[in-house]
Amino acid sequence: MTSWNALRPIVQLFVRSGYRRQLLTGMLLAVATVLVGMALLGLSGWFLTACYVAGLSAATALVFDVFAPGAGVRLLSVLRTAARYGERVTTHDATLRVLAQLRVQLFSRFSAADVALRLRQRPARLLYRLTSDIDALDAVYLRLFTPAAALLASTVATALALGLFLDWRSGLLVGALVLAGGIACIAWCMRRGFATAIRRSFAGEHLRATVIDAVGGQTELVMAGRLHHQLQQVLAAERQQMAADMRLNQIEAQVGIAIAMTGHVATAAALLSAGWLVLQGQIGAPIAALATLVLLAALEPLLNIRRGAMEAGRTLLAARRLAPQLQTTPSLADPLPPATGLVVDLQDASVQYCASALATLQHIDLQVCDGEWLVLAGPSGTGKSSLLALMAGELQTSTGKVLRLPAASLPQRTELFHDSIAGNLRLACPDASNKALWEALEAAGLAAVVAALPQQLATPLGSQGAGLSGGESRRLALARLLLHPAPLTLLDEPTEGLDRHTADQVMQAIAGWHAARRTSTPGKPAAIVMASHLQREARHADRIVWVDPACTTWQDARKGTPEFDALIARLRPG
Incomplete structure (x- = not known):
């Protein structure tokens, strides 16, 4: 997908938003x-020049009305201030709201099983997509379309004003110069800064990834x-x-000079x-000052659009990265339920990771x-965690079916957040009372x-539960799991x-x-599936399945049978 075509769904996102x-x-x-x-600016120039001309003789000075133009200047000053404030508040608020919707949409898409696993292997890339790439899209409306509309309006207004106060040929000439010069400056800026902005974006992503790797893996690196x-x-x-920033600054300075020359x-x-018309006696000096100063104010949108042109490469790169995710619909449908009496039913299910030549699990029933x-x-390495991911809906099957009820999971690596203990617990059940939180902690x-x-x-x-020991963090994650109402x-x-x-x-609590x-919730399904290689964990089970990808039929034993005890004996003591 080319960058310019990728920009289309981003524009549609703004247009079709609420x-x-x-906007x-x-x-x-x-x-x-x-x-x-x-x-x-035009009225101020006319007013000051007219005051000077009127003051040249006592007769004109006495009859010259300074109140009406002065009131007009004050009124326009207030209107401009109000319009500028309203424009900044309205445009930025609308842009932030649209980008917030985009983040939710992308996060939902990234949560799908076909994408989440790949992004989990590159967390820095996921973070960059949800932050910097989305932030880059604000230039589409704030720094490109909005100032472009203002530039077009100011050019037309300049041509009309000069045509009205001077003559139509002057209006067309100056309007054409402003429009053509502005377009040329912006096009030159995009052309010169496009590749540099892309290099700067890649460098920023690489810097963030290397810093995250250095901070997150500093123990292993040492x-x-x-x-x-x-x-x-x-x-x-x-x-x-x-280096990319320095180059962009140089280009921006050069564009500023070009705009000034325009x-x-x-x-x-x-x-x-x-001046020619003044010499011909067709207009006076105040009108000449008005026409000149109107033109100076008309160039203001060029300065606003310059930053958007500088970031065009970064914006289009972000659009190219995100557009494919916007054009696909994530699968958010509820999982297909199994037959009555079951919470999970794997039917001829196989799992093969995209980077692997061999299937991790094959034809599982x-x-x-x-x-x-x-x-x-x-x-270890036989596919137990892959089976759990399959049951949780975090992994898609290569072949076969997975019929399951909604699940709550406690992975090997628990995730605790920079929040209070209550806040971390209520992630599982937002409406939980303090009494329920204490009961979960007790359990x-x-x-x-x-x-x-x-x-x-x-x-x-x-972050990551700092303030608690490793065992306490694990038990806090377990308490959060116990609050979740999922049947699996x-x-x-x-x-x-x-x-x-x-x-x-912990095992006694579970x-x-x-x-x-x-016993307390009859009629509501409740089951536990646990991956383990420790005797202290497995002895609590009602049933053990020995996962062996080399065998088509796995060993399956229920509690109270010699086969169950034999499988327990094969596990690591603990």
Whole structure:
């Protein structure tokens, strides 16, 4: 998809948004601002020159009316200020609202199973798409279309004003000079700055990615002795961005000179025409001053559109990246439910990652019954986490079907946010009362820890749960999971990395919660599927399935059978 074609869905997004009237109002206010500014500067020039001419003789000075022009200048000043303020508020508010809608739309698209997995491997790219790329699109309306409309209006107004006060040939000549010179300056700016703006965008994305890698993986980089090398990459990316910024600044300065020269040429043409007409006695000096100053105000939109032209490369690159996502509809439909009595039904399901030549899982048939606690056991790398992702809807099948009820998941790496403890918990259930939060913390074995904190539930946490230990963060994530009303609960090695005592507390909490849910909510499905390779986790299960991609039929054993005990014995003690 070419960049200019990619810009079409972005323009359609602005046009078809619910803020079309506000966007149009902002554009009209921008036009009104420049027209009122032209009238203000023209009237001021006429007024000052007329006052000077009238003051040359006592007779004209006594009869000259200074009040009406003075009132007009004050009125136009107030109108211009109000129009400028209204234009800035209206255009920026509408743009931010449209871009907020775009972020929601893109986030929904990125959450789809076919996209989320790829973006999860490059989190810096996802962050850049949702922030810098979307921010670059504000230039489409704010710095391109709106000032272009103002420039067209000011050019027409200039031609009409000069045609009215001077003659129609002067109006056409000067109007053509303003329009042609303005278009030439903007086209030259886009041509010179296009490639540099793209390089600057790539350099900014690379810089952000290298900084995120350096900060997020600093422990591993230190252990591998690669931290210095990573910091050198950060500095190299910063130098690339700085070089692009310097080049853009040079181009912007050159464009500013070109715009100024365009204004000088047009002003010179207007002055020559006005001077000739003054010498011929067809107009007076005040009218000549009015015509010249009107022209100076007409060039204001060129200065506003210059920044949009400088960022055209970045804007079109962002449009090319985001347009394909806007033209596809994410699959947000509810999952197909399984037969009554089941919470999950995998029918001949296969999973193959896009970068892999071999399928991770092939022709899987697996059912999970209502109320059941199923453990997926087996060595690392056999596809247990892929099975959980399949059941959660985070992964699409290559072949086959997945019939499932809605699921809540506790992955190996828990995500806690820079918010209070209550805020992190209410992500699972926004309407949960404080009593429900304490019950979930009690079930997860964390109530005593939180109660001992000075602010208790209002205690703020840093990024990734900073302020809590690793085990406490894990139990807080578990408490959040226990609040979720989903009928299917997915756990991926829930006690990995915890000490024996804490792990036993967590497993007892999960077992007690599951037993209470099965008895207290009859008629509502409730099941647990857990990936594990530890005996302390698997012994709580009702059923164990040994995941082995090399076998077409997996070992399946229920609690109380010799096969169940044999599978437990194959797991790692703990």
